[in-house]
Amino acid sequence: xxxxxxxxxxxxxxxxxxxxxxxxxxxxxxxxxxxxxxxxxxxxxxxxxxxxxxxxxxxxxxxxxxxxxxxxxxxxxxxxxxxxxxxxxxxxxxxxxxxxxxxxxxxxxxxxxxxxxxxxxxxxxxxxxxxxxxxxxxxxxxxxxxxxxxxxxxxx
Numbered sequence: 001x002x003x004x005x006x007x008x009x010x011x012x013x014x015x016x017x018x019x020x021x022x023x024x025x026x027x028x029x030x031x032x033x034x035x036x037x038x039x040x041x042x043x044x045x046x047x048x049x050x051x052x053x054x055x056x057x058x059x060x061x062x063x064x065x066x067x068x069x070x071x072x073x074x075x076x077x078x079x080x081x082x083x084x085x086x087x088x089x090x091x092x093x094x095x096x097x098x099x100x101x102x103x104x105x106x107x108x109x110x111x112x113x114x115x116x117x118x119x120x121x122x123x124x125x126x127x128x129x130x131x132x133x134x135x136x137x138x139x140x141x142x143x144x145x146x147x148x149x150x151x152x153x154x155x156x
Contacts, residue, residue: 046121048136049129058124066117073106080106 046059084099125133 046133049125049132051129055124059121062117062120062124066113070110070113073109077103077106077110 051059080099080103084096084103087096087099122130122133
């Protein structure tokens with residue numbers, strides 16, 4: 001009976017830990033409006049599109065509004081990541097699940113904001129700029145794929 005209880009607790013802990021790790025990996029990925037690269041992480045894709053002054057002003061306004069709208073969620077996510085890191089010292093499966101659930105809700109809102117923001121910027125582009133952006137995105141995807149494959153073979 002004692003072994004069954006220990007196995008159950010171990011399984012619950014493993015599931016909660018895996019959920020937290022997944023949530024942390026998803027939420028630490030770079031975002032269009034923010035992330036580790038700063039508030040304009042995705043802006044580099046727009047730099048060579050020859051935007052008009054009006055387009056540039058609208059893009060900057062949209063990115064700024066999105067950054068402001070998601071600030072509280074991004075700050076809360078940082079707090080939750082810290083709480084999750086602290087659980088490694090004194091693991092509580094119930095608390096871990098609460099953290100993971102809240103991270104999931106925040107991740108959903110941030111993903112929606114990213115998708116919505118990209119669509120708003122895309123709507124500002126003319127056909128030529130959209131084609132140029134699509135080509136840049138494809139080149140970037142190919143570069144990332146090559147980079148990942150190179151690092152996988154090195155054990156990263």
